[in-house]
Amino acid sequence: MSTVMITGASSGIGKALSQHYDNLGWKVLACGRDQSRLMEVASSGQKIQTIAFDITDKEQVQQVASDLPVLDMLVFNAGNCRYIDNAIDFDADSFEDIIQTNLISVAYGLKAWLKHIKKGGRVVFVSSSAELLALPRAEAYGASKAALSYLGESLSIDLAQHDIEVSIVRPGFVSTPLTAKNDFPMPMQITSEQAAVCIAKGLAKGKHHIDFPSRFTFLMKLLACLPFSVWRRLAIRM
Numbered sequence: 001m002s003t004v005m006i007t008g009a010s011s012g013i014g015k016a017l018s019q020h021y022d023n024l025g026w027k028v029l030a031c032g033r034d035q036s037r038l039m040e041v042a043s044s045g046q047k048i049q050t051i052a053f054d055i056t057d058k059e060q061v062q063q064v065a066s067d068l069p070v071l072d073m074l075v076f077n078a079g080n081c082r083y084i085d086n087a088i089d090f091d092a093d094s095f096e097d098i099i100q101t102n103l104i105s106v107a108y109g110l111k112a113w114l115k116h117i118k119k120g121g122r123v124v125f126v127s128s129s130a131e132l133l134a135l136p137r138a139e140a141y142g143a144s145k146a147a148l149s150y151l152g153e154s155l156s157i158d159l160a161q162h163d164i165e166v167s168i169v170r171p172g173f174v175s176t177p178l179t180a181k182n183d184f185p186m187p188m189q190i191t192s193e194q195a196a197v198c199i200a201k202g203l204a205k206g207k208h209h210i211d212f213p214s215r216f217t218f219l220m221k222l223l224a225c226l227p228f229s230v231w232r233r234l235a236i237r238m
Contacts, residue, residue: 001047005029005071007055007109008078010037012176013126016196017075022048024200029071031055031064032078055105065112073203074117075124076106079144081178083137095140102144106151119163124203125152126169129211132220134228136235156208168209169199172216188216 004021008014010032018030022045031051032038038050053060055078080101082094106125117123130138131146149168156166173179173186174195190198190213202210211217223231 001025001027002072003027003029003069004073004075005031005068005113006075006077007031008126009041010034012178012192013171013174013195013199014075014077015041016192017077017199018048019045020193020196020200022046026072027069029068055109056100058108061105061108062112065116068113068116071113071117071121073122073124074109074113075126076109076148077124077126078105079126079178081141081181083141084139085137087139091140095143098140098144099147102141103147103151106148110155114164117164120165122165122167122203123152123155123159124167124169124199125149126171126199127152129170129172129217129220131170132217133224133231134235136238153208165206165208167203167207169202170209170211170217171195171198172213172220188213 004026006014006018006028009018009030014032018028018041022028026047028045028048029051030038030041030048031053033052033054035050035052038052042048042050051064053064055061078101080098082098084091084094114123125148127149128141128145130142131149135142149170152166152168159166173189175189175191179186195212198212199210
């Protein structure tokens with residue numbers, strides 16, 4: 001039986017991914033801060049075990065490592081989003097919080113859990129298509145996801161000698177409790193369940209980058225090819 005550990009599994013993509021791999025017959029270690037919500041996830045499956053802790057707490061992350069089994073796959077999915085609404089009165093506290101949650105906590109997890117991944121296993125980073133293109137108000141979120149993707153690509157090179165693969169997931173808009181807070185249109189939005197299927201299919205094929213929905217991410221990549229001065233003028237008009 002294959003074993004996958006998924007952070008941020010109490011809702012959204014993490015929850016859907018936990019249920020998807022449970023349906024495939026995997027042993028799932030569903031991680032999150034809210035034990036009651038994790039229990040709801042576990043009750044919906046057959047082989048879902050829960051681990052409640054705060055991913056931003058280095059000591060708690062290290063304590064989890066003491067009871068971990070050998071992992072076939074480790075999915076860093078936990079994350080948060082806040083927007084910088086006033087560039088002049090820059091919200092340094094929000095910026096710090098997002099970087100801590102979306103990036104620094106991943107380093108804690110890598111330090112504690114990477115040694116538990118077996119040869120031939122895989123590390124998965126759930127980043128965002130936002131890292132493909134500079135977007136208004138996304139100074140904190142976009143920077144954290146761009147850094148996460150770079151981290152994943154760099155690790156992919158260094159972990160090759162240890163026979164561990166790395167995949168980076170860059171979704172567009174997915175219907176989750178996090179995106180429900182957005183106050184702007186979200187074109188081509190898909191459900192968390194659809195996102196889980198896209199991710200699982202990409203991982204089964206051994207892809208290093210998993211981008212979806214394909215039309216939306218293609219458009220993002222196309223816009224990213226424009227000279228920045230052109231894109232900047234377009235973004236300002238937005």
